Amino acid sequence: MDKNEVNIGLIGFGTIGAGVVEIFNKNQDILSKKVGKQVNLKKVADLDITTDRGVKIDSKLLTTNVNDVLEDEDIDIVIELIGGYEPAKTFILKAMKNGKHVVSANKALIAKHWEELIATANENNVRFSFEASVGGGIPLLQPLNESLAANRFEAIYGIMNGTANYILTKMSLEGSKFDDVLKIAQEKGYAEADPTFDIEGHDTAQKLIILAKLAFGEYVPQENFYVEGISQINAEDIEFASKELNYVIKLLGIAKKTEDSLEIRVHPTFMEKNHLLASVNDVFNAVYIVGDFVGPVMLYGQGAGRMATASAVVGDCLDIIFNESKRISYGPVISQVNKIKDIGDTISKFYISLNVLDKPGVLQTITKILDKNGISIESITQKSSLENEEAPIIIVSHETKEKNIQEAIAKVNDLDEVKGEIKLIRILGD
Numbered sequence: 058m059d060k061n062e063v064n065i066g067l068i069g070f071g072t073i074g075a076g077v078v079e080i081f082n083k084n085q086d087i088l089s090k091k092v093g094k095q096v097n098l099k100k101v102a103d104l105d106i107t108t109d110r111g112v113k114i115d116s117k118l119l120t121t122n123v124n125d126v127l128e129d130e131d132i133d134i135v136i137e138l139i140g141g142y143e144p145a146k147t148f149i150l151k152a153m154k155n156g157k158h159v160v161s162a163n164k165a166l167i168a169k170h171w172e173e174l175i176a177t178a179n180e181n182n183v184r185f186s187f188e189a190s191v192g193g194g195i196p197l198l199q200p201l202n203e204s205l206a207a208n209r210f211e212a213i214y215g216i217m218n219g220t221a222n223y224i225l226t227k228m229s230l231e232g233s234k235f236d237d238v239l240k241i242a243q244e245k246g247y248a249e250a251d252p253t254f255d256i257e258g259h260d261t262a263q264k265l266i267i268l269a270k271l272a273f274g275e276y277v278p279q280e281n282f283y284v285e286g287i288s289q290i291n292a293e294d295i296e297f298a299s300k301e302l303n304y305v306i307k308l309l310g311i312a313k314k315t316e317d318s319l320e321i322r323v324h325p326t327f328m329e330k331n332h333l334l335a336s337v338n339d340v341f342n343a344v345y346i347v348g349d350f351v352g353p354v355m356l357y358g359q360g361a362g363r364m365a366t367a368s369a370v371v372g373d374c375l376d377i378i379f380n381e382s383k384r385i386s387y388g389p390v391i392s393q394v395n396k397i398k399d400i401g402d403t404i405s406k407f408y409i410s411l412n413v414l415d416k417p418g419v420l421q422t423i424t425k426i427l428d429k430n431g432i433s434i435e436s437i438t439q440k441s442s443l444e445n446e447e448a449p450i451i452i453v454s455h456e457t458k459e460k461n462i463q464e465a466i467a468k469v470n471d472l473d474e475v476k477g478e479i480k481l482i483r484i485l486g487d
């Protein structure tokens with residue numbers, strides 16, 4: 058890239074791809090000034106080049122042949138925005154082997170094939186940057202890798218899925234219905250092609266894998282940690298926890314170092330309304346990072362959406378151009394942990410919601426079971442009986458080991474007086 062001109066090829070003219078084109082349309086002059094070189098968007102490849110994406114584009118840039126990008130010797134940086142595992146992986150590897158730097162937002166691919174992608178970039182002396190893969194437009198990976206690099210990291214707590222946060226916010230603040238809000242999130246382009254990735258926590262898990270690798274040096278595949286989404290969260294629990302306990306619910310990705318092990322998990326979490334993360338609403342994301350010297354740092358911004366994500370993609374391109382001599386892509390990072398803590402050994406407070414037959418002695422039976430499993434209770438509330446003579450009970454425990462609570466809940470579940478499903482929601486500690 059020693060010439061005075063840098064050419065970029067884009068693969069994938071979808072939501073974010075169109076955002077990249079729009080940034081070039083509006084800001085190409087300042088992009089070039091910032092790096093001191095003419096920066097061009099030279100080719101845009103997609104199988105569909107006829108659908109109107111709502112952005113102006115010179116038709117000469119468009120191609121249906123991906124090799125027009127991958128094999129063009131004048132293209133220095135390839136942006137991959139098609140998402141999914143294949144053919145995205147093949148295209149990225151080919152671009153790297155052809156000596157091109159690669160920018161991607163493909164968290165699923167990066168979380169699954171981290172080692173191969175990074176190794177191929179390093180072997181081919183090219184950069185592989187993926188700031189947009191975590192937290193949309195929020196700078197997260199570069200701060201972890203550079204500005205905060207003096208620290209040993211202690212913990213990361215992240216609200217990292219815009220769709221899930223949008224749904225939980227609208228359910229909490231406006232009493233909206235889950236399915237209605239999901240539909241709006243899809244229309245606004247926040248949700249994944251398959252929205253179960255958003256709702257069931259997989260998208261958050263993929264982002265957490267990337268953050269945990271950068272912060273703790275440990276690559277933890279998704280099958281090795283606990284992931285629970287928000288589909289079981291109902292309006293009653295949100296309302297009760299808000300009014301009676303002063304809690305807000307968020308889908309959190311948590312990676313925390315305890316002695317020599319790493320706790321890593323994704324689940325809906327209640328937290329005090331005055332926690333910094335509690336005020337992160339709608340499609341916004343925030344990641345709360347604790348470093349040993351810097352202390353807590355919170356990075357906040359739009360975690361999904363066309364323009365915010367495109368902003369991170371183009372930022373990565375400029376960083377590559379600006380730091381031409383920097384050749385190592387995120388690594389090697391030395392692991393700082395010896396083992397991954399089993400979810401059963403993690404410690405939380407719990408919110409337990411269940412329906413019981415409204416008759417004498419039931420509460421006592423339940424509290425005895427909890428006591429026998431070493432669980433101490435912070436509060437217990439019986440709401441007024443339902444028409445079918447069942448009474449909803451809400452129990453909040455003190456901090457306890459997850460496996461103790463799971464064992465106790467299994468026993469409580471076996472009681473004839475307990476009706477329906479018992480709901481367990483973890484509460485964020487200090």
Ligand code: HSE
Pocket residue numbers: 190192193217218219220221247248249255260360361362
């Ligand atoms: N579906 C993702 C979200 C998009 O809702 O956050 C950004 O990764």
